[in-house]
Amino acid sequence: MSSPEASHERPLSPHLQIYRWQITNTLSIVHRLTGFALSAGTLLLVYWLIAVATGPGRFAYAQALITSWPGQLLMLGWTFSLFYHLGNGIRHLSWDAGWGFELKTLRATGWLVVLFSLIMTGVCWWLAGAIPGIAP
Amino acid sequence: MKFRTPLSHARGLGSAKEGTGHWWAQRLTAIALVPLMLWFAWSIIGLTSADYATVHAWIAQPTNAGVLLILIYAAFYHSMLGLQVIIEDYVHVRWMELMLMILVRFASIILGVAAALAVVLIATES
Structure with missing residues (x-):
């Protein structure tokens, strides 16, 4: 923390007002948004687990909430968020390992993450609908 | 009136001294969450239209x-x-930042414990 007079009115990176919008910064923002969404999603996980622990009545109520259309919309959002954050998280980990910083690679892996999260979301929802009774 | 040199002032304030710890913990949990979340998504898909008994039994299964x-x-x-x-990154009013930090920390622990307790109760119930 610097002193107030030093931090006051200093321009903030990445200078959004003159920054050219592109895939890399968009993906970065979406990573943060999906992370936040997933954090909020943990509330549903806690609620759902407590409902199961409480008994069939509460569980039925929770299932009704989840299968209602707003519930399904949230679930769809969370499915996408999960796979996006997971895919882009692996991209982040590869940067930590020092790989993939070249602009070309950066853009390619970025689009790959978008494709991966969309496909995985589709596959998951297809699986959930197509083979509902697979043995746990 | 400040009697300390800028350097001494900066040293006095110090960093959070947890930078590496935070970074490392975030990466470790990230690595762990990759297989965990794939397993979770797969499991939830299998449970989508399961009844109460099936869901309960699935959570209660020790593994x-x-x-x-x-x-x-x-x-x-x-x-x-x-x-x-x-x-x-986004909250620049110090007291608000501090309040939110405390809130996030407390809420995470409370919710995490609640979730874990529910799992333990389900697993030990039958």
């Missing part, structure tokens, strides 16, 4: 309960660290 507990720990830890960074 599932154990992995769920690890998942809960990793997920809440990771989410807490992530929310902390978001607060640090």
